[in-house]
Structures are given as structure tokens and as C-alpha cells.
Amino acid sequence: MLRSTTITCAIALFGTLFAAHAAAQVDGTLVRHKGVTVDAGDLNEELGLLEQEKRQRIISEANELQSTVTGLYFRKRMSQLAESQGLLADAEVQAALRQAREATLAKLMTDRYLEDIDYPSFEEEARRYYEEHLSEFTPPERIRAAHIFLQAPKTEDKKRRRGEAEKILKRLRKGKSFSELAKKHSEDSTRHTGGDLGFFTRERMAPEFNEVAFSMKEKGAVSDVVETRFGLHIVKLLDRDLGEPKAFEAVSEQIKERLKAEYRRENFSAWLKQEVPPEVVRLPDARLQALQDALAERYAVRIPEAEASADAESTQVQSTEAAKP
Incomplete structure (x- = not known):
């Protein structure tokens, strides 16, 4: 932690000392000090090794660009000092350099292999996947319902208020407006909208409520009194959305990317087993x-x-x- 903090402070200090020397040029020398030179070629080489997103951020923000130039000078200057003090002859330094070289080449090799994979079009495969996994592209069933709700969290509350709920239900059976009775009797925020709960899926409501609400087939149907841990409900089915599958054209690219990723994993795994056989290295x-x-x-x-x-x-x-x- 201390070493990381020291390096960060050192880079910041070098940024202050050499900002004047790092002129915004696209060619030629950027910084020259104590026998160390950072030129445009060094900067281009550094940027060329980065991902496009990071490269774009550095180029578009002056502070980021300056920090990159400062970092280049810092690395070169520290390397110069290390060599002058004979650190290259140190066995641990040699081991660290060898490990860094091998790790870099290993990453570059695997990246190169992945970049060179020749992918099929996946047109037929995507269509077949879509047809065999249609449920993945079908949104869950939703219903729109309204309820009249009486708070009764405890068992004794439910027994005490059951008669009240049954009286409301009788009035509904005789043709009274569900919306008006909900506004008058319901004991939650939906009373302001006539008990309307909007569209919802099975995961949103209490299991006992869902069992009744989703079993209702006809729009306008009204349930008997339903008990949940919250209290007593009378449910009315307002609408139903069965969830139509998305068109193949809308999801084809998504499927192809999934198939491409699977193809890449399988291809890479086969190549890796060939180059690094588990039975050999174990x-x-x-x-x-x-x-x-x-x-x-x-x-x-x-x-x-x-x-x-x-x-x-x-x-x-x-x-x-x-x-x-």
C-alpha cells in the first residue's frame, strides 16, 4: 500500500515538473530531461496498446493525456535509475521480468487466437434456437386487476372483519359499482383509483391473491373473499395480457451474440486442451x-x-x- 502511494505521489510530482516540456505535438520530442526522452513514437506505442474506449478518453481529455506522458517519463526514468544501480543483475528482478514477459506473451497469444476465430453466420442456428427456446422470448403472463382491501393482519382480525367483507361482496353481486365500493371501503392507496392495481405478474402479489386472480378467466369476474397475510381482499379481473413472443427479427442479433460467445468458448477450450493438455500438466x-x-x-x-x-x-x-x- 505504501509503495503504491509513493509511486502515485511521484507520478503526480513528475507531472508538475515536466508539464512544460510535454508540448502537445503529434511528432518529435515531448519530454527530454536527465538523459531520458519521451517522444511521439513512445506515446503512439502506449496508446496503441489500449482499448479504444480508454484511448479515446485519454486523447479527448488534456489532463489524461498529460498524465499519460508523465507516466511514460516516470517509467523510463525509474528504469534508467534501476539499471544504473545494477538492479538488472538481481535474481529477483530477472525472475520478475521473466514472469512479466511470459504473462504478456500468454495474454497476447490468447487474445490473438480469439481475434482470429472464424465465425459462421449463425442464421440457421439462431432460427432453430429461437424456435426451441420460445419461452425465453415470451414475456410472463400479466393481468390487470382491482381489489377492495380490508386490513386484517392477524387471525382474530380476519375473523372479526370477515362479515364486513361478505356484506361488501353481496352488494357487488347485486350490481353495485366495484370502483365506487373500493373508493368507499378499501384501506390502501388504491382506493383513490377505484381499487385498480394496474398490470402485474405473479411474482408481485401474495401467493393466495395470485392463485385466485390468475385463475379468473372472464374480464369483469369478481372473486369471493380472499385471505392473505395482509388482510381480506375481493378481486376483480379487469384485463389479461397473455404475453406474445417477441418476433424473431427483434431478437435475432441477441441470439447470434449468444451463439457466438458459446462457439468462442468451445473453440477456445478445445484449442487450450490441445496446447495445455490437463493430463500433461497435472x-x-x-x-x-x-x-x-x-x-x-x-x-x-x-x-x-x-x-x-x-x-x-x-x-x-x-x-x-x-x-x-
């Missing part, structure tokens, strides 16, 4: 255990006993299985 359990023990001793790492016992037991079981005729 060490035998006994060899892995011996290596683990040796490294733990060398680096003073304590292996938890439970984990060590489990590993030992696994190795013993596998050895026993292997010894069977």
Missing part, C-alpha cells in the same frame, strides 16, 4: 503432496491439519483403488 497426487510439503518447509508455510489429513486420506484411497486388480 501432477500425480503423491508428487503434488511431496512438492507441497517441501515448499511449506522452504517458505515456512503452515498447512492446516484438516487440509493435510484430507489430502493424505485422498491419496491413500486413490492408491488403494489403483492397487486393486
